[in-house]
Every structure is written in structure tokens, then in C-alpha cells.
Amino acid sequence: MVTTSSPPRLAIAVMGAGAVGCFHGGMLARAGHSVTLIGRPTHVDAIRTHGLRMQTQWFDEAVALRVSTDASAVAGADVVLFAVKSPDTESAGAAMGPHLAPDALVLCLQNGVDNAERLRSVLPDHAVAAAVVYVATEMAGPGHLRHHGRGELLIEPSPHSTQIAQALAEAGVPTEVSGNVRGALWAKLILNCAYNALSALARLPYGELVQRPGVVDVMRDVVAECKAVAQAEGVTLPPDVDATVRRIPETMPTQFSSTAQDLMRGKPTEIDHLNGHVMQRGEALGVPTPANRVLWTMVKLAEHAFADSRPAEQQPRR
Known part of the structure; x- marks a missing residue:
């Protein structure tokens, strides 16, 4: 990469074309960068035919970009926006590793606090940077992104x-480089632990949830x-964590948590990397976490209830 006074157009690959990946990839494509989304066939087919529908708070339009279902499509990218679900971090990283350009930056846009470290373990020869994502989005249908609020990155x-x-900033995504991303990731984890499981179990958006x-x-x-x-981990949290938690229903009142979206679609959740991570680290550090344990348990029960309710031909083999 070469930095100039007028930034060059970048080649961007998005590994994991879900709501977060589609939002940031779509914004960069609208700004003129060359973007390739890598995702599931349902979304890829719809985007290839109709473009990515971006229904945001500022505009509603179809954005043309490249799409693929294969990890090899990261080849030639200057930057890879890595936005797969947390349980898939190592497998997705390993799949794209052989195709990455030597000087490519992999920007980790995932929930949880340890994904960048896990990604570095399978991509030891590549630059990996963690990022904190503050955006309320969902995939409203194949190739259809719906944006509920915010959109900044750290x-x-x-x-x-x-x-x-x-x-990213020039594309309309306010972005800051920070020396305390670890603290910000933990602050984001705290937000997710507070809202995700409850939104999922109640099937309510944040604005309604807090009224119950x-x-x-x-x-x-x-x-x-x-x-x-x-x-206990030695993390320096931002001073306004409690206020930030209280503001979420005001800034994202119509947003269902990603855990809620996963459960409603019958998909596995990231709860092991949210309340489950806090529970596990609490056990290791001698810090009691009964509230997080209950929420983790309830979401795991909900996951299994869905799996057990599927027809026999859809059940996983054991």
C-alpha cells in the first residue's frame, strides 16, 4: 500500500458477507473502492442479480459489487474485512490464508474480545488488526441490508x-485509530452481554426490552x-461504560441483538464468546458471574430446543 495526499482506490474483500460485512463493504463500494463480498450462496446469488440493497437511515439503493462464495476471492485484496461469526474464526482464517497478498491487512470486525488473537494464530505471517464495530444492522432478506443506526469504527x-x-471515513463510516482497542472491545463485550441474550430470549428490540x-x-x-x-484481567475500560449501556435503547431502539437474529433464523449463536467468555474468564480468575451464567445457559437451551424441534431429516448426525 502507498499513502498519498489523495488516497488510492483500495481493493477490499469482505470475508463473511452478513450484516456487518455488507454494511462496511457496501459503504466502501459506494465510495468507489473495488469490493468483493464473500458469503453464503443465498446472499451471493441475490447480490449478483440485483446488487446489494442497502436500506439505511440515509439512503435506500442497490449497490453493485463483486460477490463470491469462495475464500480464494480474497486474492489481490489490499484489505480484508473479516466479519464471520466468532465460532468460525480459525476455519475461515485458514481457508483464506493461502490466497492473501503478503502485505494485506486483515481487519477483524467481529464480536468478542479474542478473535484477533485467534486469527493471528492461523495467519502468523499477515497483519491482523482488531476493530470495534458500533452499528445496528440486519440482513432483512437475501442481499438486503437494513441499517437501524450508528456505524462508527475503532x-x-x-x-x-x-x-x-x-x-472508511471518506465513505461515510466515522473511523478512529486507537491505542486502547482492547479496552473498547471489552466495553463492547459488556454491551453485548447486557443486551444480546435478553433480546434473544424475549425476542424484543432494545427500545421495548428495557421497558419490561x-x-x-x-x-x-x-x-x-x-x-x-x-x-481482574487488567483491562482499562473507558470511563463511560455504564452511561453507554444506558444509551443503547435511545441510539438503537428498533435493533434486535445479533443473538436474537441468529435464534429467530435457527442458527447457532455467538453466546459462548459473549456471556460465555465472561463466565469462563470469571472461573479462571476467581470472579463470580452468576447472572452471565444464567443468560448463557438460557441461550444454549434455546439453541438446543430449536435443534430438537427440526424434522428428523434436518437433524445433525451424531
Whole structure:
């Protein structure tokens, strides 16, 4: 990559063309960058035929870009936006590894706090930078992105972070390079732990969720546990975590959590990397996390209830 006063058009690959990947890839494509989305056949076929429908708070239009179902489509990319689900981190990273350009930056846009480290373990010869994503989005149908609010990014420093941050900002995605991405990732984890499981179990968006009896009190217990685990981990949290948690229903009132979206579609969730991660680290560090344990357990039960309700021909082999 070469930095100039007028940034060059970048070749961008999006590994994991779900809601987060489609939002950021689509915004960069609208700004003139060469973008390839890599995702499931249902979305790829729809986008290839009709373009990516971006129904955002600012515009509603079809965006033309390249699509593929194969990890080899990362070949030649300057930047890979890595946005697969957390359980797929190692397998997706290994699949694209042989095709990455030597100087490509892999920008990790995932939930959870340890995905960049896990990705580096399978891509030891490539630059991987963690990012914190603040956007409310969903895939409303094949090739159809619906945006509910926000959209900013916080990026870990790397040799090319400043360049991609500038490109994202010019594309309408406010982006900052920060020296405390670890603290910001934990702050985001705390938000997810407070809202994701409850939104999923109640099947309610954030604005309605917090109006239900007892919800705010449960969230307060979850947040307190998360902060205690973070402190035991030596994480420096931003000073406004509690205020940020309280503001979510105002900034994203119609948003269902990603865990809720997964459960409603019958897909496995990322709960092991959210409340489950806090529970596991709490056990290792001697910090009690009963509220997080209950939410993790309830979501795991909901996952199994869906799996057991499927017709026999759709059940996984055991």
C-alpha cells in the first residue's frame, strides 16, 4: 500500500458477507473502492442479480459489487474485512490464508474480545488488526441490508490502519485509530452481554426490552460482573461504560441483538464468546458471574430446543 495526499482506490474483500460485512463493504463500494463480498450462496446469488440493497437511515439503493462464495476471492485484496461469526474464526482464517497478498491487512470486525488473537494464530505471517464495530444492522432478506443506526469504527494501530481509516471515513463510516482497542472491545463485550441474550430470549428490540419489568436490574448485575472480570484481567475500560449501556435503547431502539437474529433464523449463536467468555474468564480468575451464567445457559437451551424441534431429516448426525 502507498499513502498519498489523495488516497488510492483500495481493493477490499469482505470475508463473511452478513450484516456487518455488507454494511462496511457496501459503504466502501459506494465510495468507489473495488469490493468483493464473500458469503453464503443465498446472499451471493441475490447480490449478483440485483446488487446489494442497502436500506439505511440515509439512503435506500442497490449497490453493485463483486460477490463470491469462495475464500480464494480474497486474492489481490489490499484489505480484508473479516466479519464471520466468532465460532468460525480459525476455519475461515485458514481457508483464506493461502490466497492473501503478503502485505494485506486483515481487519477483524467481529464480536468478542479474542478473535484477533485467534486469527493471528492461523495467519502468523499477515497483519491482523482488531476493530470495534458500533452499528445496528440486519440482513432483512437475501442481499438486503437494513441499517437501524450508528456505524462508527475503532481500529487498532497497524502499518495500514491509518489508510483504511481514512478510506472508511471518506465513505461515510466515522473511523478512529486507537491505542486502547482492547479496552473498547471489552466495553463492547459488556454491551453485548447486557443486551444480546435478553433480546434473544424475549425476542424484543432494545427500545421495548428495557421497558419490561426487571430487565434493567438484570442488566445492572450482568454489567457489574463483566466489569469485575475486566478489572481482574487488567483491562482499562473507558470511563463511560455504564452511561453507554444506558444509551443503547435511545441510539438503537428498533435493533434486535445479533443473538436474537441468529435464534429467530435457527442458527447457532455467538453466546459462548459473549456471556460465555465472561463466565469462563470469571472461573479462571476467581470472579463470580452468576447472572452471565444464567443468560448463557438460557441461550444454549434455546439453541438446543430449536435443534430438537427440526424434522428428523434436518437433524445433525451424531
